[in-house]
Amino acid sequence: MLVLKNYLLKNFEQFFILIILVSVSSIVYFIPHKLAFLSFFFIPVLMGASYLGTKQAILGAFFSIIIVSIYAFYFPEKFIVKNDMFSLFSSISVWGGFLILSGSVVGYLNQQLREKLLQASKMSAELDDNTELLNKTTTELIEFTEKFDLKVAERTSTLEKSKQEIESHKHKIEDALYSTMDAAVVKLMIEKRLRTEKRRISILFCDLVSFTLYSEQRRAEVVITDLNKYLASMESVLLLYNAHIDKYVGDGIMAEFGAPIDYEQHALMSVISALKMQEQLQHDDFPWQMRIGVATGEPIIGLIGHKRQSYTALGDVVNLASRIESLCKPGEVTIDVDTYEEVKRYFEIESIYISGTNNEMSTDLAEKINKELVIWHQNEIASQACILAILYEQAGNLDKAKTFYKHAMDLEPNNSETKIKFAELSMESDTEKDVPIKGRKKTSHLYRVIAIKNPLYNTEIIPKSILNLYVSEVERLVNYPEDILLPVECLDGSIGYSRIIGFLAYIISDKLKLPDKEKKDILEAGYLADIGKSIIPHHLLNRRGSLNKVEFSEVIKHPIEGLRKLKSMGFQNHTMLNLIACHHEYFDGSGYPNNLSGVDIPLGARIIAIAEAYTSLTSWRPYREKWENHAAFSELQKQTENGKFDPELMQIFEHILYDNKTDNELIHLTEKLIH
Structure with a gap:
C-alpha cells in the first residue's frame, strides 16, 4: 500500500487529468439531462485551478467546451429539455446539487488556502524573528571579530617582541659561546x-x-x-x-x-x-x-x-x-x-737524537753537504752515496746517513764494508733516539718534521724521464694552490693527489699539441678538480666498503660544489670551471653530474678523468694499499673496454708511461682526437 500511495502522489497530475477526462466523457455520453450536468464542469475547473494552476485550468475549460460543443453539434437532441414537470425539477435538482457541491469545493479550497496563508504568516513571523536574531548574532560576531583581530594583533605584537628578545638573547649567548668555545x-x-x-x-x-x-x-x-x-x-x-x-x-x-x-x-x-x-x-x-x-x-x-x-x-x-x-x-x-x-x-x-755524539751542523758542513747532493743528483753512484752518508753522520743526522748507506748497498750489493757501517749506524741510532721526557718513566722516540713530501718525485707513479722533462715547465706555468687544497686533501689522506693529476693531465695535453691556453686550463683544472669533495661527509671519504645509493648521491655532488666554491674564491675562467664540472663524466654516458657521453664531454675533462683514475689507483689511501703502476694501467684498460674512458686518449697515456708508439701513430691519434 505504501508503494502504491507513493506512486499515486508522484504521478498525481496525470491521474487527475485522466479522472477528469473519464468523467467528462461519461457525463456527455451517458447522462440524459446534459444541460443540467453542464454545471459539473465547474468542479474540475476549480480543482484544476487550485491544484494545477491557472494555465492548466483554462486549458481544461476550453477542452471541456470543445468536447461538449462537438457532441452538441452531432447530437443536438441530447441537449433539448423535455417540456414536462419531472424533467424541469430533475434539472433544477441536478443544478442545485452541483451548486451546493461547487460551494462545498470552493469553501474547502478557501479553507485550505486560509490554513496555508496562516501557516505562511507564522513562518514569515518566525523568519522575521530568525532574521532579527541572525542580524543580532552577525553584529555580535562582527564586533567579536574586530575585538578578536585587535587582540590577535596585540598578542602577535607581544609574541613578536618576545621572539625578537629571545633571538637577541640567543645571538648574544651564541656569540658568547662561540667566542669561548669551538x-x-x-x-x-x-x-x-x-x-x-x-x-x-x-x-x-x-x-x-x-x-x-x-x-x-x-x-x-x-x-x-x-x-x-x-x-x-x-x-x-x-x-x-x-x-x-x-x-x-x-x-x-x-x-x-x-x-x-x-x-x-x-x-x-x-x-x-x-x-x-x-x-x-x-x-x-x-x-x-x-x-x-x-x-x-x-x-x-x-x-x-x-x-x-x-x-x-x-x-x-x-x-x-x-x-x-x-x-x-x-x-x-x-x-x-x-x-x-x-x-x-x-x-x-x-x-731527534739526545747523546754525546750529536753534533750541531756547522755552516761549512751544510754547504759541503749541499755541494755533494748536487753531484749525487747528477751521478747516483755508490761512492757518492757513501760520501754523503759520512757527512750526514758527522752532522749528527743519523737517519740521512742510514738512507745514503742504504742507497750505496742497493747500488753495490756485494760491498761488505758498507753493510757493516749501515748495521753499526742502525744499532747506534736505535740506542740514541730514545729521548727522556720530564715526568715520564719511559723514554720516547721523537721526530722532527721537515717538510711535506712532493709526490711527483715518486718514480713508481711517474717515470723519472717524464718528470725531469716536464717538472720545471709545469711549475713555471701555474703555481700549485697548496694552501686551498691541503685542507681538503687532509680529509681523506690524499696529500699531493691533485698535484699528480694536474701534472699527468698536462703531459697528455702536451702530447696532443694543444694550444698553450688549453694546456694551462687543463693543468689548473687538474689541480682543482676535487676541491668540492669537502662537501662529502668525511666518514664516506674514508669508507673501506662500497657505498649505498643514498651515500653515493652525496658523493656525486662534489663537482658542482667545486664550481660553487671556486667561484666564491674569485675564479672566473669558465673554460677551466667547465672542465671541473665534467671531469667525472664517462665516455659511455654513465658518469655524473649530467650523463654526457663521447665528444660531448670536453676533451680536457676526458684527459683529467684518465689522470685522476690512474693517480687514485697508484696512490696509498687510508682504506687500501696503492696499486703497482702496471696493474693500475691494466685496470684502466679494462674500464676503457667497458666504455668508461676515451680509447684514443688511453693510447696516448700508454705511450707516456711506456713509450710504445711511433711518431706516425701519435700524429694519427692526435688528429683523430682533435678533429
Whole structure:
C-alpha cells in the first residue's frame, strides 16, 4: 500500500487529468439531462485551478467546451429539455446539487488556502524573528571579530617582541659561546650529542720563544695588541684544518684534532697545521720564533667544570705533547712516535737524537753537504752515496746517513764494508733516539718534521724521464694552490693527489699539441678538480666498503660544489670551471653530474678523468694499499673496454708511461682526437 500511495502522489497530475477526462466523457455520453450536468464542469475547473494552476485550468475549460460543443453539434437532441414537470425539477435538482457541491469545493479550497496563508504568516513571523536574531548574532560576531583581530594583533605584537628578545638573547649567548668555545662543540651541546669518552686524537701545543722578555720591555696595550694579532693568525690556520682550540696559556696554544668531530686523519691534520703555522709566523713577520709539539694517543675528552665549563682533553698524551713542545727547537715541529707512524708517508721526517755524539751542523758542513747532493743528483753512484752518508753522520743526522748507506748497498750489493757501517749506524741510532721526557718513566722516540713530501718525485707513479722533462715547465706555468687544497686533501689522506693529476693531465695535453691556453686550463683544472669533495661527509671519504645509493648521491655532488666554491674564491675562467664540472663524466654516458657521453664531454675533462683514475689507483689511501703502476694501467684498460674512458686518449697515456708508439701513430691519434 505504501508503494502504491507513493506512486499515486508522484504521478498525481496525470491521474487527475485522466479522472477528469473519464468523467467528462461519461457525463456527455451517458447522462440524459446534459444541460443540467453542464454545471459539473465547474468542479474540475476549480480543482484544476487550485491544484494545477491557472494555465492548466483554462486549458481544461476550453477542452471541456470543445468536447461538449462537438457532441452538441452531432447530437443536438441530447441537449433539448423535455417540456414536462419531472424533467424541469430533475434539472433544477441536478443544478442545485452541483451548486451546493461547487460551494462545498470552493469553501474547502478557501479553507485550505486560509490554513496555508496562516501557516505562511507564522513562518514569515518566525523568519522575521530568525532574521532579527541572525542580524543580532552577525553584529555580535562582527564586533567579536574586530575585538578578536585587535587582540590577535596585540598578542602577535607581544609574541613578536618576545621572539625578537629571545633571538637577541640567543645571538648574544651564541656569540658568547662561540667566542669561548669551538663552534662544533656548541652545536653538539645544543643538539645534546656531546659525549665524554676516551678517543684516539692528536694534541698540539705551541709556544713563543722569549715572549716573556718581549712583553716586559713594552707597554701592556702594545703587548696585548701584538699577541692578539699573532693568535688571530694562528687561529686561522688551526680552524682551516678542523682543530678544536682548547685554550690559550699566555702566548701558548693547546689544540685537539679529531675531537669533538671524529676526523680519521687527525694526525695528518695536526702535523700539516703545525707546519703551516710556522710558515704563517714567518709570512706575517712576527718578531718571535715558535716551538710546536704534537702527540697522538687516547686521552679522556669531554666537558669539565660546573658553572664555567670547558671542552678539553685529559691524560698522559696531553702531558706528552706539552713536554715535546718544550724540547722542540725554535722554528721546528716535533712529533712523537705514534704521530710519526700515522704520517710518515706524507712528510720528510728526521729522528731527534739526545747523546754525546750529536753534533750541531756547522755552516761549512751544510754547504759541503749541499755541494755533494748536487753531484749525487747528477751521478747516483755508490761512492757518492757513501760520501754523503759520512757527512750526514758527522752532522749528527743519523737517519740521512742510514738512507745514503742504504742507497750505496742497493747500488753495490756485494760491498761488505758498507753493510757493516749501515748495521753499526742502525744499532747506534736505535740506542740514541730514545729521548727522556720530564715526568715520564719511559723514554720516547721523537721526530722532527721537515717538510711535506712532493709526490711527483715518486718514480713508481711517474717515470723519472717524464718528470725531469716536464717538472720545471709545469711549475713555471701555474703555481700549485697548496694552501686551498691541503685542507681538503687532509680529509681523506690524499696529500699531493691533485698535484699528480694536474701534472699527468698536462703531459697528455702536451702530447696532443694543444694550444698553450688549453694546456694551462687543463693543468689548473687538474689541480682543482676535487676541491668540492669537502662537501662529502668525511666518514664516506674514508669508507673501506662500497657505498649505498643514498651515500653515493652525496658523493656525486662534489663537482658542482667545486664550481660553487671556486667561484666564491674569485675564479672566473669558465673554460677551466667547465672542465671541473665534467671531469667525472664517462665516455659511455654513465658518469655524473649530467650523463654526457663521447665528444660531448670536453676533451680536457676526458684527459683529467684518465689522470685522476690512474693517480687514485697508484696512490696509498687510508682504506687500501696503492696499486703497482702496471696493474693500475691494466685496470684502466679494462674500464676503457667497458666504455668508461676515451680509447684514443688511453693510447696516448700508454705511450707516456711506456713509450710504445711511433711518431706516425701519435700524429694519427692526435688528429683523430682533435678533429
